[in-house]
Amino acid sequence: MRCPVCNKPAHTRTSRYITQTMKEAYYQCQNIACSCTFKTVESLEKIISAPVSEPSMAEKKS
Numbered sequence: 001m002r003c004p005v006c007n008k009p010a011h012t013r014t015s016r017y018i019t020q021t022m023k024e025a026y027y028q029c030q031n032i033a034c035s036c037t038f039k040t041v042e043s044l045e046k047i048i049s050a051p052v053s054e055p056s057m058a059e060k061k062s
């Protein structure tokens with residue numbers, strides 16, 4: 001994600017899942033003269049291709 005202020009690359013500081021398909025992340029701009037911090041929300045838009053048989057929860061964790 002690029003900084004919305006100076007358009008330089010920003011690094012993720014921390015992120016957490018809000019729901020199973022939605023994640024928020026906090027970013028800090030790598031441009032030391034800017035140092036903007038901002039938050040984004042990433043969410044699932046569409047499943048393009050789902051498995052024919054859904055894997056069990058045990059398989060997902062391994």
Ligand SMILES: [Zn+2]
Nearest residue numbers: 003006029034
């Ligand atoms: Zn910046």
